[in-house]
Structures are given as C-alpha cells and as structure tokens.
Amino acid sequence: MGKLIYSSIMSVDGFTVDAAGHFNWSAPDEVLHAFVNEVSRPLGTYLYGRRMYGVMSVWQTLDTADEPAVMADYQAIWRAADKIVYSSTLTEPSTPRTRIEPFFDADAVWALKQSTDADISIGGPGIAAHAIRAGLVDEYQLFVSPIAVGGGTPFFPSDARVPLTLLDHRRFEAGAVYLRYASAR
Secondary structure, rough: OOOOEEEEEEEOOOOOOOOOOOOOOHHHHHHHHHHHHHHHHOOEEEEEEHHHHHOOOHHHHHOOOOHHHHHHHHHHHHOOOOEEEEEEOOOOOOOOOOEEEEEOOOOHHHHHHHHHHOOEEEEEEHHHHHHHHHHOOEEEEEEEEOOOOOOOEOOOOOOOOOOEEEEEEEOOOOOOOEEEEOOOO
16 A cells, blocks of 8 residues: 655745745755655655646756756656646646546545555645545655745645654755654544
8 A cells, every 4th residue: 555645845934835935945955855856766646736736747848957967866756657636727737647637536545545555645735735634644754944934835734633753854964854754643
C-alpha cells in the first residue's frame, strides 16, 4: 500500500505562499533541492489542485540546460510520475501522464493508496485540506524556510486538528529545516 504524503516548502510561520501570493522567498538552494529530489524520487503519483498543477507543470518544458544539475534531476523525477489534477474548470491536461478529475474523491484516493506500492504526493494546501479532513494523509514533509512572511496561505487548514509523530528531521546550512511526521491517528 502506498502512503499519501503532503509535502511543501513553507515559511517558519506556516505559510506556503505569502499574502501577495508569492513564494519566491522559498526557492531552495542546491543542497536543499538535492534533498527534495531524493525524497521525491520514490513517488509514483502527484495529486494537485488546478493552481498547484499550473505552477508545477513548468517542469515539463523548462529548459534546464543552463541550470544546476539538481533542476534537471527534479525535472526527470517529475516527468516520470503520474499526475492527477482536481479541477472543475480544466478539461485537458497540458502535460503527459496526467488526468483531470472534476472533484476530489476521498474514496478514489483511498483506492489509489490501496492499489499501489509507490507513495503518492499531494501538493497544494487547498487540495491537501480535503485529504487531511478525510484522514487520508499518512505523512507530512515540511521544508521550513528561514523567513516569517506574516500571512498568506497556511500549510495546514485552520479547521483541522492534526496530531503528529516526528519521524525525522534535518537542518540545512542555509537555515532551512526538514521535518517529517507521521499522522498519529
């Protein structure tokens, strides 16, 4: 059975994007990016909402020739995985290995978890909130950037109580911290 993992880079005060909708403050350095690649490598499927899919789909066509090797590596990891996008407005995907679902279906995600040995990533706080409320998230991976942004879109939904058990942690020289938790439910 695959685990459903909610993973994101976030500010130290818990936001994935700031109040203006920006996340440029969260760009990982090469060391952190290489670590993100390693934890992403075993993923078989990404679950996204429309907005997160729009952000992540750049990895399909990004020219990484003049970029650090970690970017080309992540691009290969991302391209190799299946993607499911939950959107009531998109009708066709813009990337291969992608299907569009009109709404988040907790039973279908549970069935997906049961039918695969590969782990599944859920990306974007909006769609992740549905999975958290449904009790589907098995693991949380927080990449905490050393900045407080004062507001924006929170990593956790404000109406969810989520007991966690620490599985792993790591500090990076540039100040970021990786926290890996299991759901304690």
